[in-house]
Amino acid sequence: MTPDDVSRALFQHAPAGLFAMSTDGVIRAANDTFCDWTGSPQDDIVGRYFLSLLSRGSKLVFETRFMPLLQTRHPLNEMLLSLATRAGGTRDVLVSLVVDDSGADELIYAAVFDAGIRLKYERDLLDARRTAEAAVARVRIMQEAAAGLAPATTMAEFGSVLRVSAETATDATVSVIVAESDGRLELVSGSRPLAGSVDLADLLPVRECLENGRPVLCRSPADIAASFPTLAAGLDAEGVEALCLIPLTEDGAVSGAVACWFQRPRMLDANLLDLLAALATQAAPVLERIHLQRQIEHQSLHDALTGLPNRFAMQSRLEQLLAEAVLHDRTVALLFLDLDGFKAINDRFGHEAGDGVLRQVAERLTGIMRVGDLCSRFGGDEFVIACDGVDEESALEVSRRIWDAVCQPLHGVAHGSTVSASIGISVFRPGATQAATPDALIARADEAMLAAKRAGMGRDPLIRA
Incomplete structure (x- = not known):
């Protein structure tokens, strides 16, 4: 095989797409790799404008940003463009261009590389970074909650710390609800929907969470309508489009709930639910301690036989x-x-x-x-x-x-x-x-x-x- 044969073979079968075009953007030659990526044969590629092979968005970018630079003979490296394939799809590519004015006619030589692997790597890297940032944010939320809950001695202090932590984690309106020993429910921090029309004990998502001891999730208005049809209109009128309630437990018994009311539909993925569950677990011994303090204070001020103040x-x-x-x-x-x-x-x-x-x-x-x-x-x-x-x-x-x-x-x-x-x-x-x-x-x-x-x-x- 002669050197010319090697050169032709290298051009045709290179792992990168190669083509040459005139300064007005008409393709003069293209290798097999580039033709395969577009899904069109050589006869259809040669003689076409390069712009006609690009997706709509890439056409605009190439015309407005890159063509003016080529007119100044400026080489361009790794332009991210999208080829429109013959099958109707797209292919992300990185294109490098250089102007050759050594011959009678100026030509623009292009090397095209598949950007799919690189974009996937960058997406994976971005996802990993986001995951790491989320993990750091989660640790920070847990640390701040622990620091706030540790000195809490009243139900108001307990509820405030837990509410702020849950609001930071969810960007929702949060209610912290505690069940008293006599069965009454107390909203110890935050606000709740339907406060003017429905008693806290009759707010069905709260009741279901406390009775079943399991999270209650509604990710959209449709979920709310399906799960709580009698409350759907009222919740919708107050802008609640998703909700999530996590039970608080003491010694295996449900003693309250953290209720998150969202103003838009939410995915409520496993990471968010795990974080809320971790906050509830962290809060449980503090709630138990406050209840015990209340009991001791009550006993110190009340007669054990009659229950009257002493x-x-x-x-x-x-x-x-x-x-x-x-x-x-x-x-x-x-x-x-x-x-x-x-x-x-x-x-x-x-x-x-x-x-x-x-x-x-x-x-x-x-x-x-x-x-x-x-x-x-x-x-x-x-x-x-x-x-x-x-x-x-x-x-x-x-x-x-x-x-x-x-x-x-x-x-x-x-x-x-x-x-x-x-x-x-x-x-x-x-x-x-x-x-x-x-x-x-x-x-x-x-x-x-x-x-x-x-x-x-x-x-x-x-x-x-």
Whole structure:
């Protein structure tokens, strides 16, 4: 094979597309590789304008950006263009051009390389970079959540940190919802849709998440309409087009949810769901700790037998009431109640029956109290009731209602038996009462109760102003 034969073979079968064209863009020669990439034979390629082989977008780019440079004899390297193939598809290529003016006619020589592998590599590299950035962002979100949750001591602090973390992760409106021990649901942070028309307990996505203990996902308005048809119109009116709820658990029991409300359809892919689940897992022990703190605080201020506030809670409440009474010039009444006949029932039926009597009396007292009044068990068979804004006459009326309630026949082991009450009252009136301390008010009411008990006055309480 002669050198000319080698040159021709190299031209025709080179791994890159090769062609020559005139300065006005007409192809004069093209190798087999270039023809194969376009899907057209040599006869169709030679004599055509190079522009006619490009996709619409590439034609515009070549005409406006590259042809002017060629007119200045400037070589062009690795232009990213798209060939339009005969089959109707496209092929991404990198084109390098150089102008040869050594002969009688100026020619432009072109080398064309398949850009598919390179573009795939660049896309893979970009995807890897995005994945790495997402991983870094996820770690940052988890670290910031951990740093915020660790010192949280209140439900408001807990909810705020968890909400901000979830909002950062999702770019959604987030609600943090906690189930209380009595079954009530509390929105501890954030806002929620349909707040003006649907109770939180009746918001179906929340109910489903809490009842099933599994994530609730709706990626589009169509998903919402299919899963929650009765709420679809309302959610749509508030701009909710996707939603995601992740349960919060304590010791395997569902204790709340993180609810994300999106203003546009979302893919809700596995990475996002894993991040939200990780936040929920990280938050769980903090929620358990806060619930335990609440329980301890409640126990320290409440009587274990009756559930009523105890002596310490009453003294704290009295301090508040007395301060407000001075500030707003209003009265405070304190009723000190001691059960009559309780010891006989305790001796006859036993301590368990006595405990039952105390619980019944506590229920009857709380049933007749006004909102804002505080009924406490002071110890043994003694109860203390604080009434805000109540004068002597009103306090006497309250005491009569208390006496009537206490004297009703008992249930349980002591069924049919009765107890009564000796009641003493003290009233604080700003400017008219000397001492304005909880201990002083309690002491005067206690003295009045003992005086009433000694006098055997039954229904008529004594007042020590």
